[in-house]
Amino acid sequence: MSSPIGLEGKSGQEMRRKSCIGDKAEPSGQIGMDKVRLKRLIREARGDRSQREFAKFLGVSQPTISDWETGNYAPSLENTEVLARCLGIDLTEFVARAEGRSMATNFESLLEAVTVLDWPQLAKIQRAIADRMELN
DSSP states (O other), X not given: OOOOTTOTTOOHHHHHHXXXXXXXXXXXXXXXXXXXXXXXXXHHHHTTSOHHHHHHHHTSOHHHHHHHHHTSEXXXXXXXXXXXXXXXXXXXXXHHHHTTOOHHXXXXXXXXXXXXXXXXXXXXXXXXXXXXXXXX
C-alpha cells in the first residue's frame, strides 16, 4: 500500500501532522459543531469498517480518521460532505445533527411560525415555495 503523496520516508509524527494538513482538516476548536456529536457521526458513517478501510475509502490517511474520531481535528468541508453521504443525508442535515439540532426540529419550528404570520407574509412564503417548485 502506498503512502499519501509527499509522505514517503517521514516519521510517524510528521506523517500524522502532514496528513491532517494534506486532508484539509481544521483544528476541531475552529468549527461550530459539538465535538462529541461530530465524533459520533463520524463513527456512525464509518460503520463496521476499520479506520484504515474507511480512510482508504475517503482518500485520507488512517491517522486523519483517528484525529477526527478523537476530536483533535475536524474534517474538511469536502470530507464532511462525503461523511454526510455515507449516512444518507445532505450536508445541511449533517451539520444540524453535529450542532445538536435536526432538520425535523427546524421544520416543526417553521410550521409553528407559519401559524402566526399575517396574510402578506404568508403570500411571500407561498411565492417562495412556488419558485422553488419551478426549479425542480
